[in-house]
Amino acid sequence: MAGNLWLDGLVGTFVHLAPLGLEHVDGLLDAATEDRSTFAFAPVPWDRASMTVYVERALAKREEGEQLPLVTYSRPERRIVGSTRFYDLHPWDWSSLFPGSSLQQRSNPDVAGIGYTWLRPSVQRTPINTEAKLLMMTHAFEQWQVRAVRLKTDARNHRSRAAIQRLGCILDGVIRADRPGADGAVRDSAVFSMLATEWPAHRDRLLARLAS
Numbered sequence: 689m690a691g692n693l694w695l696d697g698l699v700g701t702f703v704h705l706a707p708l709g710l711e712h713v714d715g716l717l718d719a720a721t722e723d724r725s726t727f728a729f730a731p732v733p734w735d736r737a738s739m740t741v742y743v744e745r746a747l748a749k750r751e752e753g754e755q756l757p758l759v760t761y762s763r764p765e766r767r768i769v770g771s772t773r774f775y776d777l778h779p780w781d782w783s784s785l786f787p788g789s790s791l792q793q794r795s796n797p798d799v800a801g802i803g804y805t806w807l808r809p810s811v812q813r814t815p816i817n818t819e820a821k822l823l824m825m826t827h828a829f830e831q832w833q834v835r836a837v838r839l840k841t842d843a844r845n846h847r848s849r850a851a852i853q854r855l856g857c858i859l860d861g862v863i864r865a866d867r868p869g870a871d872g873a874v875r876d877s878a879v880f881s882m883l884a885t886e887w888p889a890h891r892d893r894l895l896a897r898l899a900s
Contacts, residue, residue, distance in 0.1 A: 698823040701898070702764060702815045705823060708746055708757040708771060713739050715768030716759065719808035729845040730806045731870040746773065746804075753777075757804070760820055762811055770807035772820060774800050774828070776838070799836045800828040815898055821855055822894045829887045836881050842869055843876040856890035857882045 698705040717739045720732050733739035746757035757773040777797040802824050807817060828834045839855075841848040843862050853859070857880035869875035882890060 698758075698820075698827060700763075700819040700823050702762065702819045703823070704761040704763055705758040705772065705820060706761065708743060708750075708759045708773075710740070710743055710747070712759045712768060713743055716743070716771060718767075719769050720806075723809045726809050726812060726847075727806065727870070729842040729848065729870050732806045746771075749775075755804075760807065760816070762816060765811075769811045769816060770805070772805040772824070773803065774824065775803060776801040796832040797828075797834055799838055800832060800834045801838045801840070802828070803840055817851065818855070818894060819898055822891070822898070825855075825882070825887065826891065829884055829891075834884065836883050837887075838879065838881045840866075840877045840879050843878040844869075845878075849878055849880075852880045855882070856886065856893065 697707065713736065717733070717736055720727075720734065720739065724732070724734065733742040743757075746755065749755040750757060754777070755773050755775040756777065758771065759768055760770040760772055761767065762769045777800055779794045779796065780798045802821065805817070805820075811817075825837050828837050837857075838860075839852050839857055840863075841852060843849075849859075860879045860881050863877045863879060865874050866877035867875050
C-alpha cells in the first residue's frame with residue numbers, strides 16, 4: 689500500500705465504517721446469519737470458524753498493504769450490519785515512461801477498488817449502502833485524489849449491478865472466467881468505474897438522495 693492510508697473511520701448519518709478487527713467476529717456473524725438467501729453470489733462466512741478466518745485473512749491483507757477492510761455499523765440500530773473494504777491501493781509506476789518525473793513521487797493510489805461488500809438483509813435497500821459508498825468514494829476522490837474508483841461484481845448478480853449503476857458508475861466491461869464464484873461456478877465479473885471528473889455531479893446527486 690502506498691503512503692499512509694490507514695483510516696480511523698468514516699462516519700455519516702446512517703453508517704459508521706470502522707477498521708475491521710477480530711473483536712468484530714461476533715457482530716459480523718450475527719449479521720451474516722440473519723437470512724442467507726441474498727448471499728448467493730457473495731462469499732459471506734457462515735459460522736464462527738469461517739468468520740474468524742475471513743477476518744484474519746482481511747487483516748493479513750491490510751498488513752501486506754493491499755487492502756483496507758472495514759466493518760459497517762448502522763448508527764440508528766447501533767449494531768454491526770456487514771463489511772466492506774478498499775482494495776488494489778497502489779500508485780501507478782511511471783518510472784519507465786518519465787524518468788525523474790514528479791509523477792513518480794505520488795504516494796497515494798491512482799485507482800481505488802471498493803468491494804468485498806455485504807450487508808445483513810434487513811438493511812439492504814436502505815440508505816446504509818448508499819451512504820457507505822458515498823463516504824468511501826468521497827475519501828478516495830477527495831483525500832487520496834484517485835483518478836478512478838472501480839467496483840466489480842459477479843456478472844450474474846443483477847441486483848448488485850443495478851445498485852452500482854445507481855451510484856453513477858459506468859460498466860467498463862465483463863471479464864470472463866475471472867475467478868471462482870461464491871456458488872462454486874466459474875465467475876464472470878462485471879467491472880464498473882467512476883472517474884474523478886465525474887465524481888462532483890454524482891456526489892451532489894447522492895447527497896440529495898440521502899437528504900430526501
